[in-house]
Amino acid sequence: MKLTDEERAMLSGECGPLRHWAIAHQIQVGRYFHATDLVQIAQAHIMCDTESLGEAGVQWLERWMGLPDAQRRVRVPTITDPRGTDFFAAPRLKQENWMVERERRTTVALESCGILMTNTCINYQTIMPPLLGEHVAYGDTGVVIYTNSVLGARSNFEGGPSAFAAALTGCTPRYGYHLEARRQPTLHIVTTFTPQSLDGWGALGAMVGKLAGDYWSVPLVSGLERIPGSDEMKHFGAAAASFGSVALFHLSGITPEAKLARDFSASVSSLPQFRLGGRDLEAFRQRYGQTTGKVDLVVFSAPQLSIVEIQQVADLLAGRQVKIPLLAITSPQVKPDADRMGLTARIEAAGGTVLAGMCFYNSYAREMAEANGWKSLASNSAKLVNIIGGYGYSPTLLSMEQCIDVACAGGSV
Amino acid sequence: MRDAMFYAGCAMGHKIQGRALVAKDGFSARYDLDRIKGVFSRPEHVLAGQSYLGRVLILDAAKGGVATAWMLFEMASRSMIPLALVLNRANPIMAQGAAHAGLPLMSDFDCDITSVIPSGALVELEPSVERPYLKLLRDDTNGAPSLG
Numbered sequence: 001m002k003l004t005d006e007e008r009a010m011l012s013g014e015c016g017p018l019r020h021w022a023i024a025h026q027i028q029v030g031r032y033f034h035a036t037d038l039v040q041i042a043q044a045h046i047m048c049d050t051e052s053l054g055e056a057g058v059q060w061l062e063r064w065m066g067l068p069d070a071q072r073r074v075r076v077p078t079i080t081d082p083r084g085t086d087f088f089a090a091p092r093l094k095q096e097n098w099m100v101e102r103e104r105r106t107t108v109a110l111e112s113c114g115i116l117m118t119n120t121c122i123n124y125q126t127i128m129p130p131l132l133g134e135h136v137a138y139g140d141t142g143v144v145i146y147t148n149s150v151l152g153a154r155s156n157f158e159g160g161p162s163a164f165a166a167a168l169t170g171c172t173p174r175y176g177y178h179l180e181a182r183r184q185p186t187l188h189i190v191t192t193f194t195p196q197s198l199d200g201w202g203a204l205g206a207m208v209g210k211l212a213g214d215y216w217s218v219p220l221v222s223g224l225e226r227i228p229g230s231d232e233m234k235h236f237g238a239a240a241a242s243f244g245s246v247a248l249f250h251l252s253g254i255t256p257e258a259k260l261a262r263d264f265s266a267s268v269s270s271l272p273q274f275r276l277g278g279r280d281l282e283a284f285r286q287r288y289g290q291t292t293g294k295v296d297l298v299v300f301s302a303p304q305l306s307i308v309e310i311q312q313v314a315d316l317l318a319g320r321q322v323k324i325p326l327l328a329i330t331s332p333q334v335k336p337d338a339d340r341m342g343l344t345a346r347i348e349a350a351g352g353t354v355l356a357g358m359c360f361y362n363s364y365a366r367e368m369a370e371a372n373g374w375k376s377l378a379s380n381s382a383k384l385v386n387i388i389g390g391y392g393y394s395p396t397l398l399s400m401e402q403c404i405d406v407a408c409a410g411g412s413v
Numbered sequence: 414m415r416d417a418m419f420y421a422g423c424a425m426g427h428k429i430q431g432r433a434l435v436a437k438d439g440f441s442a443r444y445d446l447d448r449i450k451g452v453f454s455r456p457e458h459v460l461a462g463q464s465y466l467g468r469v470l471i472l473d474a475a476k477g478g479v480a481t482a483w484m485l486f487e488m489a490s491r492s493m494i495p496l497a498l499v500l501n502r503a504n505p506i507m508a509q510g511a512a513h514a515g516l517p518l519m520s521d522f523d524c525d526i527t528s529v530i531p532s533g534a535l536v537e538l539e540p541s542v543e544r545p546y547l548k549l550l551r552d553d554t555n556g557a558p559s560l561g
Contacts (some may be wrong), residue, residue, distance in 0.1 A: 025509075025512055025513065028425060028512045029505070029508050029509050029512050031425075032423050032424070032425050032503075032508040032512075032518070033423065033505070033508065034423075047479045047480065047482075047483070048483075049480075051480075052443070052480040052483040052484050052487070053483050053487065054483070054484075054486075054487030054490070055487075055490075056486060056487045056489075056490030056491070057483050057486055057487050060486070139479045140478070140479060141477075141478045141479060156505045157478075157479050157504060157505050157506050158479070158505070158509070159479045159480075159481065159482020159483065159505070159506045159509040159510055159513075160479065160482050160483045161482055161483065161486070161509055161510070161512075161513040162482065162505070162509040175505075176505060213474065214474040214475070214476075214502050214504065215474075215475060215502070215504035215505070216502060216504075241478070242477065242478065244476075245439075245474070245475060245476050245477060245504055361443075362443075362480065386444070387443065387444055387477075387478075389455055389456060389457070390443065390444045390445060390446070390454055390455040392454070
């Protein structure tokens with residue numbers, strides 16, 4: 001790979017052992033994908049929950065804390081993905097002290113590098129959305145797919161170690177979605193229905209992701225009858241990324257790189273074409289809508305809720321009382337607004353719980369299930385429904401309204 | 414098929430030999446595994462219930478999210494990791510995680526690698542040469558097909 005003088009200095013160890021590790025890691029990954037150089041980035045976003053890090057990962061981060069500040073400080077604004085707990089609510093979730101302590105140690109280690117502990121997967125709605133054409137190094141698949149597709153910025157999936165490396169070097173290997181050629185559509189999906197609910201957008205995203213099949217596929221979707229809102233895009237993208245490992249989609253006439261149909265007109269007719277209709281949606285709902293007749297809890301999460309979604313939950317709970325746990329999980333940026341506007345109080349008066357800074361599946365979901373006796377879960381997040389089966393839950397995809405009806409009916413579907 | 418060679422377009426890591434565990438399914442450490450027990454745990458996965466420890470895991474494509482990048486390192490720290498990972502198509506997370514964990518990784522063959530290697534066969538991976546390859550050393554599976 002072609003390196004600048006600065007990058008060569010980092011590789012030689014002149015800038016300390018941490019930056020040496022970072023650039024060597026990036027070169028190894030870059031070579032795997034035949035990158036020819038590195039590209040400067042504007043921001044980094046690090047996935048760093050301790051359920052993923054484990055004790056080994058936490059100790060690995062801590063080992064760098066003894067370095068001089070100049071050798072460990074990140075070179076671009078760097079923020080974090082949701083963590084494995086809400087520090088204010090861990091006992092309510094029956095999370096154990098060692099989990100919280102591990103998260104605290106991780107916080108200290110990352111803050112020592114100048115990383116901002118934003119603990120959010122909706123930074124594109126709340127922190128600093130990147131600009132069209134801007135290169136970033138983002139973790140969290142939902143963040144990457146929204147950033148690439150809706151905002152037109154450039155990022156690959158950057159796992160925790162690589163996003164950390166990018167933060168330390170200020171650059172990332174130029175491959176994948178940093179390259180214009182990779183951003184062209186590879187399949188064309190025509191939908192004959194336009195979803196009306198968040199779970200519907202998630203279901204459509206899931207089906208698009210499954211058709212796309214892998215990271216290197218870029219679906220172009222046409223046939224939508226209106227422009228989806230930010231939360232709808234959020235659920236669509238998160239599900240496409242979850243079900244298909246997809247990092248970029250285009251919506252014909254809607255997303256910035258497909259705003260004009262002629263952008264892709266030369267190649268669209270030659271792409272493999274697929275159709276999705278109401279029957280496909282129904283079949284998808286059947287597959288993920290089956291239950292044993294009762295759910296143990298309702299979770300709104302994955303991605304974290306916007307202030308608008310929090311308001312929708314509060315409105316739907318007005319004058320009602322839930323009879324099973326209902327968790328509404330948002331970001332540390334949204335939560336104070338929800339508190340200030342009385343939304344948290346309204347949800348909690350109805351028996352629900354508002355959590356911040358975590359996401360359900362990366363918060364020791366298996367251990368929480370065992371501690372609380374949770375086996376089956378209902379959510380309006382297609383992404384959560386896809387993931388949580390691996391943690392031993394039996395999941396059901398329902399609309400937000402249906403989820404709240406179920407919670408108020410004691411779990412009966 | 415003995416000593417058949419398959420060349421990878423992308424590779425990293427060191428040379429190893431081991432028994433293959435093959436399926437036409439995807440791979441994600443978070444979605445698919447019980448990492449404590451070292452088995453595939455997602456009920457829908459073709460390999461559900463099977464141990465991946467000490468096996469050359471040969472699967473179709475990388476799936477799911479970014480967590481695998483940290484998880485492979487954590488799994489390696491407890492020696493609860495596959496011997497190597499071979500995919501038809503890898504994504505950045507697998508490469509980043511394999512690099513951090515020191516796990517041999519190969520992808521991008523000119524054939525469907527899950528179709529040509531039987532589960533249980535002895536294979537050799539050499540990712541560190543100019544033309545990285547996977548060699549089928551011994552197929553004593555009596556023609557048992559790969560799963561999926």
